Amino acid sequence: MKRDGEVSRVTIDRLSLYFRELRELYREGFDVISSDSLGRRAGFLPGQIRKDLAKFGEFGKKGLGYNIADLIRNISIILGLHQRINVAIIGVGNLGRALAGNSKLICINFNLVAIFDNDQEKVGKSLNGIRISGVDCLEALIKERNIQIAVITSPATLAQSVANRAIAAGIRGIWNFAPVAIKVPDNIALVSEDLSSGLASLYYYLSKTEIGPTRINGLPRAK
Amino acid sequence: MKRDGEVSRVTIDRLSLYFRELRELYREGFDVISSDSLGRRAGFLPGQIRKDLAKFGEFGKKGLGYNIADLIRNISIILGLHQRINVAIIGVGNLGRALAGNSKLICINFNLVAIFDNDQEKVGKSLNGIRISGVDCLEALIKERNIQIAVITSPATLAQSVANRAIAAGIRGIWNFAPVAIKVPDNIALVSEDLSSGLASLYYYLSKTEIGPTRINGLPRAK
DNA sequence: TAGATTGTTAATCGATTAACAATC
DNA sequence: TAGATTGTTAATCGATTAACAATC
Numbered sequence: 001m002k003r004d005g006e007v008s009r010v011t012i013d014r015l016s017l018y019f020r021e022l023r024e025l026y027r028e029g030f031d032v033i034s035s036d037s038l039g040r041r042a043g044f045l046p047g048q049i050r051k052d053l054a055k056f057g058e059f060g061k062k063g064l065g066y067n068i069a070d071l072i073r074n075i076s077i078i079l080g081l082h083q084r085i086n087v088a089i090i091g092v093g094n095l096g097r098a099l100a101g102n103s104k105l106i107c108i109n110f111n112l113v114a115i116f117d118n119d120q121e122k123v124g125k126s127l128n129g130i131r132i133s134g135v136d137c138l139e140a141l142i143k144e145r146n147i148q149i150a151v152i153t154s155p156a157t158l159a160q161s162v163a164n165r166a167i168a169a170g171i172r173g174i175w176n177f178a179p180v181a182i183k184v185p186d187n188i189a190l191v192s193e194d195l196s197s198g199l200a201s202l203y204y205y206l207s208k209t210e211i212g213p214t215r216i217n218g219l220p221r222a223k
Numbered sequence: 224m225k226r227d228g229e230v231s232r233v234t235i236d237r238l239s240l241y242f243r244e245l246r247e248l249y250r251e252g253f254d255v256i257s258s259d260s261l262g263r264r265a266g267f268l269p270g271q272i273r274k275d276l277a278k279f280g281e282f283g284k285k286g287l288g289y290n291i292a293d294l295i296r297n298i299s300i301i302l303g304l305h306q307r308i309n310v311a312i313i314g315v316g317n318l319g320r321a322l323a324g325n326s327k328l329i330c331i332n333f334n335l336v337a338i339f340d341n342d343q344e345k346v347g348k349s350l351n352g353i354r355i356s357g358v359d360c361l362e363a364l365i366k367e368r369n370i371q372i373a374v375i376t377s378p379a380t381l382a383q384s385v386a387n388r389a390i391a392a393g394i395r396g397i398w399n400f401a402p403v404a405i406k407v408p409d410n411i412a413l414v415s416e417d418l419s420s421g422l423a424s425l426y427y428y429l430s431k432t433e434i435g436p437t438r439i440n441g442l443p444r445a446k
Numbered sequence: 447t448a449g450a451t452t453g454t455t456a457a458t459c460g461a462t463t464a465a466c467a468a469t470c
Numbered sequence: 471t472a473g474a475t476t477g478t479t480a481a482t483c484g485a486t487t488a489a490c491a492a493t494c
Contacts, residue, residue: 034474034475034476051478054476054477054478060475061476062474063473065474
């Protein structure tokens with residue numbers, strides 16, 4: 001998602017982490033927190049938290065800090081989490097299953113209303129109380145159930161065509177987990193999760209700090 | 224992972240995306256590619272690709288472009304993907320299962336040598352040919368099998384303690400999928416996947432472009 | 447050779463950090 | 471009041487983009 005131009009993706013990402021930590025603090029019974037303590041718990045500098053929040057309003061009290069319940073409510077409105085958005089999952093592998101049973105994994109309660117798969121063995125069964133439909137019903141159900149976000153957990157080979165069809169049927173956002181770069185028109189929001197890049201950066205880090213006999217004899221390095 | 228200081232995490236992430244696209248190009252039978260075409264396919268500006276690669280060496284030929292097979296090999300060495308690193312997965316939910324059956328989802332062939340879960344029902348069964356062990360065996364197996372990376376797919380409540388134990392047992396990197404901020408010593412590489420932030424940014428984008436009756440009456444906006 | 451494309455430098459842009467006056 | 475902590479400005483830092491000479 002490269003459009004927007006107002007508030008950057010990194011800011012929104014951090015906001016969702018503050019949100020997660022604030023809900024945990026709330027659960028633990030705290031009422032108020034300073035940017036300093038929140039930063040220590042969530043792993044950010046206090047100034048960054050204040051700056052991020054200040055982009056949207058004045059939520060704190062000088063000398064006191066932030067009221068946790070209020071801030072949770074406000075971030076929820078900022079991120080638009082209060083919206084009731086219908087979501088479909090396309091592709092019932094283990095990842096699709098993991099996302100379908102969301103509440104523990106994803107700290108956002110999304111409104112899953114359809115699940116699709118090509119496999120006739122799976123069609124008709126249900127997942128978390130929702131019937132799995134054939135991908136041939138994609139367009140019909142997207143329209144019928146007013147689905148706005150498609151979560152793509154299909155194989156990479158099918159991702160682009162499934163995305164095209166979902167967009168043509170009226171979807172407005174795509175959350176792509178298939179390991180492939182999919183293309184969408186400018187007015188469609190696209191977030192691609194790239195599950196392997198995290199692992200790649202671990203490999204990279206480990207190769208640089210490797211000790212002992214397995215030492216990599218280094219590539220030419222810049223500078 | 225905030226340490227390092229040489230090449231930034233965003234660069235490494237992009238490198239892993241170039242890698243993925245290059246392998247696809249190779250599969251499609253291409254021999255050579257320019258930064259321009261690669262950029263068009265993977266969604267980056269050609270100059271960015273050249274710049275990223277130039278940090279590690281000179282891999283292209285002026286006037287011609289990059290040899291695909293060579294570049295795949297070189298990026299693989301840069302990222303350290305040629306290392307044989309033993310990996311454990313801790314927590315057998317659907318996400319753990321998805322990652323255990325890696326090859327399609329993750330474009331990196333990691334060397335999974337142990338899987339842990341607390342559930343006695345699961346212990347003893349196998350997943351992708353690997354026996355699930357009780358978490359009580361964590362330290363013993365990490366040492367015995369020389370495991371360097373722990374993938375945490377346990378519930379959030381257990382993540383920190385499991386991380387502490389894995390680190391004490393000698394692990395060097397953690398790939399965390401539990402939705403909680405875990406703390407590790409400076410010499411341990413940590414990559415936390417935050418699965419909900421992508422969804423949050425979709426909600427944010429949709430709330431800003433909402434049309435029709437559901438229009439959000441805006442929060443105060445910066446600037 | 448002429449056209450294409452790299453590697454790299456310079457210019458721009460944006461994000462993070464430091465610092466502090468305002469104020470609860 | 472004194473101490474704490476915000477919101478915000480200014481300084482720093484880093485990343486992206488544009489442009490081009492070198493050269494295949």
